[in-house]
Structures are given as C-alpha cells and as structure tokens.
Amino acid sequence: MTAPESQAPRPSAQTSNSAENPWPVRSVSTKVAAWIDRLGSIWVEGQITQINVRPGTRTAFLVLRDPAADMSLSVTCSPNLIRDSPVPLTEGSRVVMFGKLSFYTGRGSVSLRVTEIRPVGIGELLARIERLRGLLAAEGLFDPRLKRPLPFLPRTVGLITGRASAAERDVLSVAGQRWPAVHFEVRNTAVQGPTATAQIVAALAELDADPHVEVIVLARGGGSVEDLLPFSDETLCRAIAACTTPVVSAIGHEPDSPLCDLVADVRAATPTDAAKRVVPDAVAEQALVAEYRARGAAALRNWVSREARSLADLRSRPVLADPLAAVERRAEDVTRLREAALRDIRRLLDGQGTTLEHLSARLTTLGPAATLARGYAVVQRVVAGSDPEVLRSVDDAPPGTQVRVRVADGAVIAAVMGRDKAGEQK
Structure with missing residues (x-):
C-alpha cells in the first residue's frame, strides 16, 4: 500500500x-x-x-x-x-x-x-503453489514440446546443490562410478531459507553462460514443504525456463513435486537418479557394444551361410553342375540339322541338275546348230558397212546381191543369179 x-x-x-x-x-x-x-x-x-x-x-x-x-x-x-x-x-x-x-x-x-x-500455514502455501502452477501452465512453461533432450555424453555437467550435502555426494559418486571421465562444475548455494532463491538463480545464470557446460543438475535432498519452497518460487521457475542449457531437476524424493520439476527439461526422482540420467554407465555401454558386436557378427555369419547355401543350390542345378551338357546336346542337334540340310541341298541340286540337263538337251535340239546339222542353211544378205542380215524374202535379194550361206560346218559367200518366188512357173 x-x-x-x-x-x-x-x-x-x-x-x-x-x-x-x-x-x-x-x-x-x-x-x-x-x-x-x-x-x-x-x-x-x-x-x-x-x-x-x-x-x-x-x-x-x-x-x-x-x-x-x-x-x-x-x-x-x-x-x-x-x-x-x-x-x-x-x-x-x-x-x-x-x-x-x-x-x-x-x-x-x-x-x-x-x-x-x-x-503462513502449509495449506495456504500449497494453495499459493497451486495458483502459481496454474499461471505457469497457462503461459506454456510446462509444455512438453519445449523440453530439450539431454546430450548422450556431456563434456561438462553443472551441479547446483548445497555445500557438503548428501545430494552432492550422491551425484558426484554415482556419476563418477558410471563414467569416470565426467567433469563437474559445482556451485554450492543455500537450498532452503530466504536467500536460497537468489543464490540458485545466480548460479543457474552463471552455469548457463558457460559454453562448456552442456547440462545443469539442480539437486537437493528431501525436506518439508517449507524447506522446498525456494524450488517452487516463480523467479526460479522462470529462470529455468529461460535457460538455453538443458536443466535436470532432482529435488527431494519421489513424492516431492516442486514447480521446478515441471519447468525443467528432465525431472529426476532423486539426485542419484539425476546422475544416472545425465551420464551413461560405461560398463553397461561396453556390454551393449559387445552385444551389438556379437549380434553383428552373428548376423554376418548367418548372411554368409545363407548366401553359401544359395550358391550351393545354384551350383547343384543341372545347368550349372554340367554347363557343357546343354551345349553338347545342342551341338548334336546342330550337326544333325546340318547333315539334313546338306542332304536336302544335294537332293535339290541333283534334281535341278537333271532338269538342267533335260532343258539343255531340248535347247540343243531346238537350237540352230542342230537344224543346220540336219541339212538346213541360214542365208544372210551382206550389206556393206553393216552386219549381215538374215534373208527373209526373195524380194530382199535381187540378182547380184551378195549373200552369205551358213551351213553346219561353215559358211560360203555367193551372189544371187536369179530368183524363183514360191508359186511362180519356171
């Protein structure tokens, strides 16, 4: 006022x-x-x-x-x-x-x-926390889509906890046993009382600004509702939501649920659970790698065996067991067909040769040489400056015309002394 x-x-x-x-x-x-x-x-x-x-x-x-x-x-x-x-x-x-x-x-x-x-009684404190829970939920600070995944193996882990607390010992010892090479940036602050919120917010901002810190753990052991009030403070919740580095909240025990658990990227039931979530177990990872290697080797051996059986099945097939057998069978067929083709060609040639001989004989019989041999002659008119022409009519050979008479064994040159046309009296 x-x-x-x-x-x-x-x-x-x-x-x-x-x-x-x-x-x-x-x-x-x-x-x-x-x-x-x-x-x-x-x-x-x-x-x-x-x-x-x-x-x-x-x-x-x-x-x-x-x-x-x-x-x-x-x-x-x-x-x-x-x-x-x-x-x-x-x-x-x-x-x-x-x-x-x-x-x-x-x-x-x-x-x-x-x-x-x-x-201020417990009931009133819880009612105020519930009102703040509704306000932050309405603003979307609890939205699962805003949760960032934790890195598989962070180079440096930021830890905010009480000085020499059981939570600090649990986180450091469990994380060291799981992954001995893990490195922590520890910030000891008050975890209850009136100064806790301001100190935690300052440590959170410092670790979030460190480029080497890849995840931040906020850890505290169990306690009463009043002891855990700083972790339901609106200022701390908004600071966690504004962080660019993933935040793991490990406040109290399993039944405890301060508001920072809902705003953080990951809620751990206890500080020990936070250590297990932040770093992997080296022994378990080695066992997993060995298991994957064994499974990979078994899968490779099974694949080789399966492919070997497939090759054996292929090789056992007749076409691959004796690949030349099919060629030899085809070679016999080719030889048989070649012989049949040659026989057909010879038979065809013989038939055509006989036909040719018959035609040649007929051609010889009908040719001029055979006619001349029977006593006939071919008379040609000799014209100067041109080839002899066959005399076809007596009108073409007036007396004095020089003619060439071809007989079976040669030809004679004669001159027309006269002519006797068919149908005329001598």
Whole structure:
C-alpha cells in the first residue's frame, strides 16, 4: 500500500526548495517521516531471516525478506509476539505481519513496528503453489514440446546443490562410478531459507553462460514443504525456463513435486537418479557394444551361410553342375540339322541338275546348230558397212546381191543369179 500522491506534502511558496534556498536535514527527515506516517497500518508478507530477542528488553528485532527478490525490511515487535506464537517462529519461516512503518529521523532509517504476526500455514502455501502452477501452465512453461533432450555424453555437467550435502555426494559418486571421465562444475548455494532463491538463480545464470557446460543438475535432498519452497518460487521457475542449457531437476524424493520439476527439461526422482540420467554407465555401454558386436557378427555369419547355401543350390542345378551338357546336346542337334540340310541341298541340286540337263538337251535340239546339222542353211544378205542380215524374202535379194550361206560346218559367200518366188512357173 502507498499513500495517494494527492496526500503527499507539497512545498509551498514560502518553503520552495532551490540551490539558494535548500532544506536542512531536519526538514527533509521530518517531511519523510510525515510522508511515511500517512501510509498507515499495513499487512506485509515475507520470510524471516533474522531474529534477535535480547533478554530483559521490551523490543525484539527481526529482518523480513522478500523470498523472490533481494530486498528486506527491518521489523520491531514485542518479544511476547514471538514467544506466544502458536507456531514456533524461526529463521526461514514464512509469515504475514500487521504493523505501521516508522521513520526514525535521528538515524534516517525505516522500521516496521508490528502488532500481529501470523505464520503462513502449509495449506495456504500449497494453495499459493497451486495458483502459481496454474499461471505457469497457462503461459506454456510446462509444455512438453519445449523440453530439450539431454546430450548422450556431456563434456561438462553443472551441479547446483548445497555445500557438503548428501545430494552432492550422491551425484558426484554415482556419476563418477558410471563414467569416470565426467567433469563437474559445482556451485554450492543455500537450498532452503530466504536467500536460497537468489543464490540458485545466480548460479543457474552463471552455469548457463558457460559454453562448456552442456547440462545443469539442480539437486537437493528431501525436506518439508517449507524447506522446498525456494524450488517452487516463480523467479526460479522462470529462470529455468529461460535457460538455453538443458536443466535436470532432482529435488527431494519421489513424492516431492516442486514447480521446478515441471519447468525443467528432465525431472529426476532423486539426485542419484539425476546422475544416472545425465551420464551413461560405461560398463553397461561396453556390454551393449559387445552385444551389438556379437549380434553383428552373428548376423554376418548367418548372411554368409545363407548366401553359401544359395550358391550351393545354384551350383547343384543341372545347368550349372554340367554347363557343357546343354551345349553338347545342342551341338548334336546342330550337326544333325546340318547333315539334313546338306542332304536336302544335294537332293535339290541333283534334281535341278537333271532338269538342267533335260532343258539343255531340248535347247540343243531346238537350237540352230542342230537344224543346220540336219541339212538346213541360214542365208544372210551382206550389206556393206553393216552386219549381215538374215534373208527373209526373195524380194530382199535381187540378182547380184551378195549373200552369205551358213551351213553346219561353215559358211560360203555367193551372189544371187536369179530368183524363183514360191508359186511362180519356171
């Protein structure tokens, strides 16, 4: 709550402030005290970080800190409020206080004088966590699609945990047993109390900025709901969501479920489980490699055996067992067919030869030489400057025409002495 601006004291013309007319310290202190006094009584929520109750005094001094920011407020109250509280008040307790702010002009400090302190119960804390869970879920910070996969074998693992805690020992020992070469960048912070959130957020930002860190583990052992409150803080959840490096949340035991488990990329049930998820088991990986090698060798041997059987089956086939047998059988067929073809060709040639002889004999019988041999002659008219012409008519050979008479054994040259045409009287 703040006082309205209209209620703030305004300097009048008589009290105007300038380099020539400065206000004295007492005036400033008085004005600030008047301003703060206008705020009235208020309710404030925070976490107690310091309690100082001196015996025999009538005032107890406390420091109230904001769990989500590096801010605190001095508080004074009656020691009876602390002694008579229904729930023991200790450093780290979440409380709601009712009181009035006071400005001490002598020291220039502000203090909250409270008259009522109410511890925040578990039920109310859980209800607030559930409201924050719904808000972050509505913004998509729990979306599985935003989860980044963990590297198979990170070069460097960042670890945020309490100093000399069981969680730190579990993570380092288990990871070292599984993969001796693993390297850790450890950041020890408070893991409960009012300063835990700010320290964890700072360590997270430092490791996320380190280029060698490939995965960050946030580890803490089990505890009460109040002890685990820093890991359900909105500031830490948003810092985890903004990280570019995968984050593994290993807070508490299996039943514990702070909000950072939902925002982180991987939730581990325990710090030991986180170590198992971050680095592989060297023995298991070697056994797996040996198994893969054995399976690969067996598969190769089976493949070779299968292919050998296939080759044996192919070689056992007649065509491959005696490949020349088919050629030899075909060679016999070719020889038989060649002989049959030669016989047919000879028979055809013989038949054609006989036919040729018959035709030659007939041609010889019908030829001019045979006719001449029977006593006939061929008479040709001899014309100067040209080849002899066969005399076909007596009209073509007037008396005195030189003729060539061809007989069986040669030819004679004669001259026409006269002519005797068929049908005329001599």
